Amino acid sequence: MLKIIVPIKQVPETGNVKMDPETGTMVRDGVVSIVNPLDLYSIETALMLKEKYGATVTVLTMGPLNAVKGLKEAIAMGCDDGYILSDRAFAGADTWSTAYALVNAIKRIGDYDLILAGERATDGDTGQVGPNIASGLDIPLATYVRKVNDLDLEHKTITVERSVEEGIETLQLPLPCLLTVVKEISYPRLPTLRGKKKAKTVEIPVLTAEDLGLNREFLGLKGSPTRVVSTKSPKVTRNGQMVTIKDDQDVIEAVDALIAFLEERQLI
Amino acid sequence: MSEKNTKVWTIAEAANGKLKSVSYELLARGRSLADACSEQLVSVLIGANVSKAELTTLIQHGADLVISVQDPALEAFIVETYSNVLIDLVQQMKPNIILAAATNNGRTLMPHVAMRLHTGLTADCTDLQIDLTTGDLLQTRPAIGGNILATIKTPNHRPQMATVRPRSTQPLPADPSRTGHILQISLKPELVDKRVKLLSFEAETADESNLQDSDVIVSGGRGMKKADNFQLLHDLASLLGGKVGASRDAVDRGWARYPQQVGLSGKTVLPKLYIALGISGAIQHLAGMKTAETIVAVNTDPNAAIFQVVDFGIVGDAFQVLPELISRLEERKS
Ligand SMILES: Cc1cc2nc3c(=O)[nH]c(=O)nc-3n(C[C@H](O)[C@H](O)[C@H](O)COP(=O)(O)OP(=O)(O)OC[C@H]3O[C@@H](n4cnc5c(N)ncnc54)[C@H](O)[C@@H]3O)c2cc1C
Ligand SMILES: Cc1cc2nc3c(=O)[nH]c(=O)nc-3n(C[C@H](O)[C@H](O)[C@H](O)COP(=O)(O)OP(=O)(O)OC[C@H]3O[C@@H](n4cnc5c(N)ncnc54)[C@H](O)[C@@H]3O)c2cc1C
Numbered sequence: 001m002l003k004i005i006v007p008i009k010q011v012p013e014t015g016n017v018k019m020d021p022e023t024g025t026m027v028r029d030g031v032v033s034i035v036n037p038l039d040l041y042s043i044e045t046a047l048m049l050k051e052k053y054g055a056t057v058t059v060l061t062m063g064p065l066n067a068v069k070g071l072k073e074a075i076a077m078g079c080d081d082g083y084i085l086s087d088r089a090f091a092g093a094d095t096w097s098t099a100y101a102l103v104n105a106i107k108r109i110g111d112y113d114l115i116l117a118g119e120r121a122t123d124g125d126t127g128q129v130g131p132n133i134a135s136g137l138d139i140p141l142a143t144y145v146r147k148v149n150d151l152d153l154e155h156k157t158i159t160v161e162r163s164v165e166e167g168i169e170t171l172q173l174p175l176p177c178l179l180t181v182v183k184e185i186s187y188p189r190l191p192t193l194r195g196k197k198k199a200k201t202v203e204i205p206v207l208t209a210e211d212l213g214l215n216r217e218f219l220g221l222k223g224s225p226t227r228v229v230s231t232k233s234p235k236v237t238r239n240g241q242m243v244t245i246k247d248d249q250d251v252i253e254a255v256d257a258l259i260a261f262l263e264e265r266q267l268i
Numbered sequence: 269m270s271e272k273n274t275k276v277w278t279i280a281e282a283a284n285g286k287l288k289s290v291s292y293e294l295l296a297r298g299r300s301l302a303d304a305c306s307e308q309l310v311s312v313l314i315g316a317n318v319s320k321a322e323l324t325t326l327i328q329h330g331a332d333l334v335i336s337v338q339d340p341a342l343e344a345f346i347v348e349t350y351s352n353v354l355i356d357l358v359q360q361m362k363p364n365i366i367l368a369a370a371t372n373n374g375r376t377l378m379p380h381v382a383m384r385l386h387t388g389l390t391a392d393c394t395d396l397q398i399d400l401t402t403g404d405l406l407q408t409r410p411a412i413g414g415n416i417l418a419t420i421k422t423p424n425h426r427p428q429m430a431t432v433r434p435r436s437t438q439p440l441p442a443d444p445s446r447t448g449h450i451l452q453i454s455l456k457p458e459l460v461d462k463r464v465k466l467l468s469f470e471a472e473t474a475d476e477s478n479l480q481d482s483d484v485i486v487s488g489g490r491g492m493k494k495a496d497n498f499q500l501l502h503d504l505a506s507l508l509g510g511k512v513g514a515s516r517d518a519v520d521r522g523w524a525r526y527p528q529q530v531g532l533s534g535k536t537v538l539p540k541l542y543i544a545l546g547i548s549g550a551i552q553h554l555a556g557m558k559t560a561e562t563i564v565a566v567n568t569d570p571n572a573a574i575f576q577v578v579d580f581g582i583v584g585d586a587f588q589v590l591p592e593l594i595s596r597l598e599e600r601k602s
Contacts, residue, residue: 096386096388122533124411125411128389128391131379132379141348143372143375144372164345165372171467172465172467174464182526225387226420229421230419231416237576240577242578242582243583244583245589248588254584255592261580262541267540
């Protein structure tokens with residue numbers, strides 16, 4: 001049977017992100033963590049393939065132990081099982097180091113036909129981990145996939161549509177391969193009652209750096225080629241010019257003022 | 269690391285034999301870095317069908333050397349092959365800095381290369397400086413939905429690599445008197461990876477294509493009330509030579525398509541002019557557009573968050589403002 005692995009990331013819910021105006025860092029206290037919203041689309045894609053072709057879907061995350069919550073949500077949606085990579089040594093990993101750990105975890109999980117990653121995580125926002133993993137495993141990669149056209153189980157190939165700025169490519173990849181998917185591909189389903197029951201009882205194995213025999217030099221903040229040296233919150237408010245329309249005459253004046261403004265900025 | 273790996277590279281992109289404007293934007297970035305540390309600026313093109321005359325424009329826009337690897341086998345962007353070619357060049361010539369475009373292809377190629385070269389890659393940078401004492405590239409990028417600007421460096425690994433957001437800088441004006449060399453390198457057959465096949469390509473002709481390339485974006489949200497009303501936005505956009513964008517709410521309602529969505533889970537855009545109509549300005553929407561050069565909004569609610577980021581705001585009904593604005597712009601045209 002087809003084996004699909006979906007790496008998912010636990011991220012802070014950004015709807016209520018608060019920035020500390022003094023330090024310019026994110027206030028983490030009381031911020032709820034959720035499954036990266038863009039990972040719901042890769043989960044959904046996996047579940048659609050499971051329904052159509054039969055498959056087992058394994059979700060995988062690297063993060064603090066409470067990220068198990070996200071794996072359970074995915075299982076409640078219909079995924080079969082999950083693994084968490086959790087170890088203090090992973091803290092502060094950049095994309096290279098994150099991918100190094102995930103690549104080795106995937107090798108440990110073993111046989112797989114397809115890896116479906118999200119387009120990007122809404123916090124780190126790099127979109128690099130998916131391509132990193134494909135490169136590290138040396139399996140074919142298609143990014144920005146907006147549609148799976150066909151999966152040929154006999155010839156072990158998958159045909160997909162990939163979005164680029166100029167249009168849409170149709171690519172054929174041999175299995176195993178890695179796809180990163182965009183939102184257009186599907187609409188995520190809600191958890192089911194049966195799924196929720198399963199999520200309650202399912203065992204989620206915890207994998208540590210030692211379990212995977214990882215090189216400590218490559219882990220966490222210390223093992224990351226990139227380093228965040230400073231952060232600041234950009235100024236948002238622009239104190240723009242405002243006009244208010246109260247009656248019909250105001251409409252003409254407001255549009256006059258807007259046209260004058262656009263002319264002044266040489267935009268028209 | 270080695271003091272000798274001191275060249276600045278930019279990765280050019282082409283489509284149908286024409287270089288994309290982002291190739292020149294990268295040269296403007298690269299030129300200022302190369303000048304700061306008195307280094308050569310190299311533009312690397314991997315592809316097919318780009319003429320020598322076209323390559324010369326890279327020199328006119330700031331390159332000292334153009335490295336061109338062209339072959340029919342490179343006509344399609346197959347990341348595995350492009351990655352092999354770029355890694356091979358890097359291993360031979362040891363650049364210190366590589367800048368690529370944060371386009372869909374650039375964002376695919378560079379992490380693929382970074383993983384194998386075991387080096388750092390900073391995504392989607394909007395500012396680049398060099399620390400002259402250490403030679404470290406200071407790479408600034410928005411993260412966490414545009415809520416913070418992080419400055420990142422790669423202190424112990426080389427090359428230092430970054431993708432740079434398209435349209436975040438202007439190309440230098442072409443200078444026909446600039447001189448430089450073009451080095452044509454032939455493709456080594458063993459670098460071609462035949463696993464993935466491009467079966468077909470369909471150019472996007474629809475209005476929403478290249479939202480990120482557009483100088484003007486006219487976006488609508490739930491305040492536009494229904495799909496038909498988006499026609500007004502198309503009318504305004506075509507008068508301004510722009511494209512139509514949308515909030516997620518409008519996309520979810522089927523009034524616009526997903527490629528038109530601006531925001532955290534849609535596109536990040538950086539036009540000269542962004543006009544928001546009937547959009548409240550949720551933080552996730554702002555994440556995709558608040559760095560636009562000029563922002564204009566029309567909203568009936570004087571307290572709408574969108575007004576915090578505008579350069580010009582009208583508190584009023586979009587259905588009063590739009591027809592008036594459209595007819596005035598039509599008058600000006602004729
Ligand atoms: C402000 C800030 C800026 C940063 N900038 C950079 C940078 O420029 N370069 C850099 O190398 N690092 C950077 N990082 C670090 C980076 O955020 C982390 O490495 C993070 O672990 C993964 O990157 P991402 O969030 O960008 O994920 P993305 O690469 O955007 O995630 C894409 C997909 O990869 C998978 N995935 C990602 N993380 C995990 C995980 N932990 N477990 C399972 N699957 C996962 C998911 O499928 C996800 O949808 C930055 C961090 C911060 C806080
Ligand atoms: C994880 C996550 C990711 C998200 N990603 C995105 C994203 O990428 N992009 C995005 O846009 N949203 C995103 N959202 C959703 C976002 O939070 C908002 O719900 C959404 O942007 C609201 O869209 P809106 O402004 O069109 O609608 P509303 O917030 O309902 O605003 C409608 C506005 O129209 C005004 N209005 C009404 N009638 C008129 C009229 N006649 N004339 C003028 N104004 C009028 C109202 O005053 C109101 O301000 C995301 C949310 C989450 C949780």
